Amino acid sequence: MSEITMVEFGQLPALRLRAPDGAEATVTLYGAHLVSWIGKDGRERLFCSAESALDGSRAIRGGVPVIFPQFAARGEGMRHGFARVCNWRAGGGGIEGDTAFALFSLASADLPDEVARAWPHAFALELRVAVRANELSIALEVLNTGEAPLSFAAALHTYYLVDDVDLVRVGGVVDGGLAVGDKLDWIFPGVAGALALTAGAAALHLEQGGFTDAVVWNPGALDAAALNDLGDDEYRRFVCIEPALVDPIALAAGARWRGWQRVLALG
Numbered sequence: 132m133s134e135i136t137m138v139e140f141g142q143l144p145a146l147r148l149r150a151p152d153g154a155e156a157t158v159t160l161y162g163a164h165l166v167s168w169i170g171k172d173g174r175e176r177l178f179c180s181a182e183s184a185l186d187g188s189r190a191i192r193g194g195v196p197v198i199f200p201q202f203a204a205r206g207e208g209m210r211h212g213f214a215r216v217c218n219w220r221a222g223g224g225g226i227e228g229d230t231a232f233a234l235f236s237l238a239s240a241d242l243p244d245e246v247a248r249a250w251p252h253a254f255a256l257e258l259r260v261a262v263r264a265n266e267l268s269i270a271l272e273v274l275n276t277g278e279a280p281l282s283f284a285a286a287l288h289t290y291y292l293v294d295d296v297d298l299v300r301v302g303g304v305v306d307g308g309l310a311v312g313d314k315l316d317w318i319f320p321g322v323a324g325a326l327a328l329t330a331g332a333a334a335l336h337l338e339q340g341g342f343t344d345a346v347v348w349n350p351g352a353l354d355a356a357a358l359n360d361l362g363d364d365e366y367r368r369f370v371c372i373e374p375a376l377v378d379p380i381a382l383a384a385g386a387r388w389r390g391w392q393r394v395l396a397l398g
């Protein structure tokens with residue numbers, strides 16, 4: 132049955148979208164965080180750590196954290212921004228043809244006082260998540276609702292589930308295997324075409340727009356051991372490939388920016 136229902140993911144309220152063909156996505160309101168994507172082939176494609184907090188006390192380790200308005204520690208604000216640790220509003224959704232979609236919004240007026248004081252800019256974000264067949268689409272819109280230019284960075288920090296990180300290849304940006312070793316944290320600026328993620332028999336075709344860069348990240352054994360929301364061996368089960376705007380861009384007053392990714396599971 133196709134539908135959109137409210138569910139709980141851990142202790143977090145979430146929306147579950149189900150397309151007519153059975154494709155499914157689960158998005159928590161905390162962070163507008165896509166935590167599960169299962170295509171009509173029945174396969175989960177996203178990693179979510181068994182050690183992740185799922186109570187709103189800190190960002191979820193896995194799925195697709197929405198990164199805004201700062202990338203990583205490149206700025207004076209919260210690491211990877213505040214969007215992933217704020218409660219978003221569910222903004223409707225439904226079934227359109229063979230696609231199930233849902234909208235989520237976060238505006239400056241929704242921010243907790245402490246966060247708003249640290250980043251006093253007027254903005255509105257909208258995230259659209261859609262699934263059909265073996266395809267996932269996510270689009271992030273940033274609207275500058277203020278009267279001065281708005282400077283921000285953003286990313287869709289996607290954790291892809293893999294059988295073994297040693298099997299991963301990321302065609303389009305990396306030649307050969309990843310050789311994770313201790314860790315891997317690569318930024319590819321100015322990504323032009325699609326990327327191809329393969330890991331054993333798994334194959335995904337990744338497209339992005341608006342986001343100019345791609346980041347490939349895996350903490351490796353050493354950093355994984357230092358992360359208390361990731362099991363020591365869990366780093367072997369994912370690779371992050373993130374459409375990103377690593378360096379902030381300035382958005383004119385009243386202007387809108389849109390970044391998106393489309394992922395097609397081929398095998």
Ligand SMILES: O=P(O)(O)OC[C@H]1O[C@@H](O)[C@H](O)[C@@H](O)[C@@H]1O
Binds near residue numbers: 203211288316346348
């Ligand atoms: O632990 P966090 O805040 O979720 O960040 C994870 C990683 O995210 C990646 O995008 C960054 O390139 C890494 O530097 C960072 O370590």
